[in-house]
Amino acid sequence: MPPLERALALREQRLGPDSPVTAQSRHDLAAALAAAGQLERAHSLLEACLATRERTAGPDSPEVAATLADLAEVLRRRDQPAAADPLLARAVATLEKTGGDGRALATALNNLAALRFRDGAYRDAEPMLARALQLEEKAAGPDDPELVVTLDNYAAVLTALERGPEADAARHRAMAIRTAQAQRQAVRP
Numbered sequence: 001m002p003p004l005e006r007a008l009a010l011r012e013q014r015l016g017p018d019s020p021v022t023a024q025s026r027h028d029l030a031a032a033l034a035a036a037g038q039l040e041r042a043h044s045l046l047e048a049c050l051a052t053r054e055r056t057a058g059p060d061s062p063e064v065a066a067t068l069a070d071l072a073e074v075l076r077r078r079d080q081p082a083a084a085d086p087l088l089a090r091a092v093a094t095l096e097k098t099g100g101d102g103r104a105l106a107t108a109l110n111n112l113a114a115l116r117f118r119d120g121a122y123r124d125a126e127p128m129l130a131r132a133l134q135l136e137e138k139a140a141g142p143d144d145p146e147l148v149v150t151l152d153n154y155a156a157v158l159t160a161l162e163r164g165p166e167a168d169a170a171r172h173r174a175m176a177i178r179t180a181q182a183q184r185q186a187v188r189p
Helices: 002-015 020-035 039-056 062-077 081-098 102-118 122-140 147-160 164-187
Strands: none
Touching: 002 020, 020 039, 020 062, 039 062, 062 081, 062 102, 081 102, 102 122, 102 147, 122 147, 147 164
16 A cells, blocks of 8 residues: 555645646545555545535535445444444435436445445335336346446345245345356366
């Protein structure tokens, strides 16, 4: 992470701490730190990034939504789901309001549904996952391997709601996508 840290230091020095470019550097470093398991430092960088982006891009911008979603993920990984939930809900609302990237919205819906599922709020999670699935299919097609996670989550929620046939259909569809993906990979030279 030294190159990302140097980039952030240079941008803070040359552009100032409130520059949108500096905020992006802060976000990039936070993402790398989170991937490396350095969640506390990632958390503080994302909070600083969020404050800057709210001031410079406005509270309802796609950049703010992305930072909210990443901050919520760090909080979830730090076992703070109650703090993550409202951030994800705000990210979803912002992405819906701005007509943001369909995949980003699908991911935020999926993550929010996972938090609600963890809390036993299955009826809240089900429409979120149905919408996430719809958005992912529109963005990537009905057989995209990225659908598997959403299909698995959807099947778990449907099972919890005692909607067995629908859960089985989602599981079978996820398995078909996995099988097709494995076959495509086996054919590659």
